[in-house]
Amino acid sequence: MQVSNLISPYLRSMVSTSSRTTVAAATSNRSGSGAFTTIAERVSLERDIKKSKFIAVAGHISDERSAQSFLSEVQDPRATHNCWAYKVGNQYRSNDDGEPSGTAGKPIYSAIENSGLDRVMVVVIRHFGGIKLGTGGLVRAYGGVANECLKSAPTRLIKSQVPMGVEVTYDLLGIVYHQLQSFNAEEIKQDYDTGKDGVTMVSFKVSFDQADALEEALKTNCSRNLVFYKH
Structure with a gap:
């Protein structure tokens, strides 16, 4: 041919x-x-x-x-x-x-x-x-x-990746970044312009089959309600 x-x-x-x-x-x-x-x-x-x-x-x-x-x-x-x-x-x-x-x-x-x-x-x-x-x-x-x-x-x-975001207070950033690293999250970005005092938005991408587990891990380790966004 x-x-x-x-x-x-x-x-x-x-x-x-x-x-x-x-x-x-x-x-x-x-x-x-x-x-x-x-x-x-x-x-x-x-x-x-x-x-x-x-x-x-x-x-x-x-x-x-x-x-x-x-x-x-x-x-x-x-x-x-x-x-x-x-x-x-x-x-x-x-x-x-x-x-x-x-x-x-x-x-x-x-x-x-x-x-x-x-x-x-x-x-x-x-x-x-x-x-x-x-x-x-x-x-x-x-x-x-x-x-x-x-x-x-x-x-x-x-395995496709799911774009996600979470609103957290500054004191929780260390815990959040540790969990993101544990779940091999990628394209991690931080946005300080959320319109809320003391709150930042962390956006990232994670494998679709890990998205729910990561969300639960963040909630558990941060010990408080978090606002998540999935696209």
């Missing part, structure tokens, strides 16, 4: 309003509110189906821009079709790239959805071998190759 770093018509089709591209986005895509499993490294798989060569390439992406970069890297401009789909949280896109509507991009996306993986893109490259597969055959070919490729991919769990 030839790798092209040039922006091609296939890449331009990603951001077009072509009817071949299916686009869906949720009203809110809060990637910082939980954990997700994604592909640890790029993988590929090749299958011959009725003389057509299908090459699936799957990899991790973080957003639409990285999806564009991924496509530009792995697509083959000499191929008959470069069909693809990706999923980032509740947002997804798919493209049939000239195959009959719904026979390529959607089956690829279904394979991603059924895998339980997130922040993933799959490109299936087809070199036509002269035998038409029919609508059902195309769906099975694209979906099957994508599914098989994803099953062969090594995965990793990514």
